[in-house]
Amino acid sequence: MTDAATLRVAVGIIAGKWVVPVLTALDNQRPRRQAWIRSRVGPVSPKVLTETLRRMNDTGIITRVLLDDAVGVGYTLTPADESLLDALAVLQGWIDTHRGQLVLPNRPQQIGCRPAQ
Numbered sequence: 077m078t079d080a081a082t083l084r085v086a087v088g089i090i091a092g093k094w095v096v097p098v099l100t101a102l103d104n105q106r107p108r109r110q111a112w113i114r115s116r117v118g119p120v121s122p123k124v125l126t127e128t129l130r131r132m133n134d135t136g137i138i139t140r141v142l143l144d145d146a147v148g149v150g151y152t153l154t155p156a157d158e159s160l161l162d163a164l165a166v167l168q169g170w171i172d173t174h175r176g177q178l179v180l181p182n183r184p185q186q187i188g189c190r191p192a193q
Contacts (some may be wrong), residue, residue, distance in 0.1 A: 088158075089135050093122050094128040099137070099153070099161060107141045107150025 090096060094117060101116035102108055114125050129151055132138045135158070138151045170177070 089137065090164075092128055092131065095132060095137070096126065096164065098128060098132065098151075099157060099164070102138065102151065102153045102157075104153045104157075107143060107152045109143070109150050111147055113151065126163075 090099075097117035097120075098113060101113050110122070110125060110129065113129070114120060114122065117125070120128075129138065129140070133140045133151070137157065139154050141150055141152060143150050162179060
């Protein structure tokens with residue numbers, strides 16, 4: 077049995093529109109600057125990306141670090157992110173399996189679901 081309150085918190089952490097794209101863009105090879113992240117996640121404004129990165133850092137999903145050049149900051153995954161990315165992969169598998177049965181009211185064609193009636 078799952079604890080609904082705990083799951084609600086977990087879903088709330090990753091529910092932001094740009095959280096999952098940022099997580100999947102970061103690769104833990106090295107800290108990445110905001111401009112690099114933005115080039116990987118799509119058409120997000122610098123302001124919104126800054127807010128997203130701050131929230132993610134505040135919740136412990138990513139880490140903000142000073143770069144060696146002492147001029148800027150970068151962002152990197154935390155050790156917990158490896159298991160979070162694994163959990164997201166399981167969720168992706170569930171979506172792939174049940175895509176034709178899911179009904180989404182907003183833009184279902186984006187992931188191949190049926191439109192709401």
